[in-house]
Amino acid sequence: MSGPAWVAHYLKQNMRRSKIVLVDAKPSFAKQALMMQAFETYYPGMIDVHLSNDIDNQRVVKVDRATRTVETAAGLKIKADVANIIAPQRAAAIAINSGCAEGDWCPVKPTSGTTKRRRSAWRPNPGRRSTYPSGKPVRPTGTTSLPGVDCRGR
Numbered sequence: 041m042s043g044p045a046w047v048a049h050y051l052k053q054n055m056r057r058s059k060i061v062l063v064d065a066k067p068s069f070a071k072q073a074l075m076m077q078a079f080e081t082y083y084p085g086m087i088d089v090h091l092s093n094d095i096d097n098q099r100v101v102k103v104d105r106a107t108r109t110v111e112t113a114a115g116l117k118i119k120a121d122v123a124n125i126i127a128p129q130r131a132a133a134i135a136i137n138s139g140c141a142e143g144d145w146c147p148v149k150p151t152s153g154t155t156k157r158r159r160s161a162w163r164p165n166p167g168r169r170s171t172y173p174s175g176k177p178v179r180p181t182g183t184t185s186l187p188g189v190d191c192r193g194r
Contacts, residue, residue, distance in 0.1 A: 096114035
């Protein structure tokens with residue numbers, strides 16, 4: 041269950057008149073068709089989604105704490121008791137500059153952790169004991185650079 045669905049489930053059980061308003065500066069989001077279907081099936085009328093398009097830019101440009109209002113570049117003003125503003129996210133500059141990214145993200149193969157864009161680039165999974173593709177264990181160094189990782193495909 042995604043973040044909005046968890047919140048919607050809680051609100052449906054405990055605060056039935058509540059509403060969730062999602063505002064995104066991008067025109068789509070991951071698993072959008074599935075999420076929209078779930079929103080309509082399980083939480084009809086409870087979740088409003090505002091995505092950017094060619095005419096309306098839904099990027100948040102102003103948050104007024106005094107009036108509890110969030111405003112988008114398109115002029116949409118949303119009054120909220122609780123607002124969770126998440127900054128725009130994208131791949132790090134090193135990944136984009138080295139050619140590992142497609143758009144704002146670095147697509148990876150879930151079975152191996154390697155990038156889909158370059159054969160030799162690899163990202164460790166922080167949720168389990170990780171090893172390099174060679175089988176050598178990863179020893180955390182406290183830095184984001186890993187020895188032997190090359191996103192340039194050399």
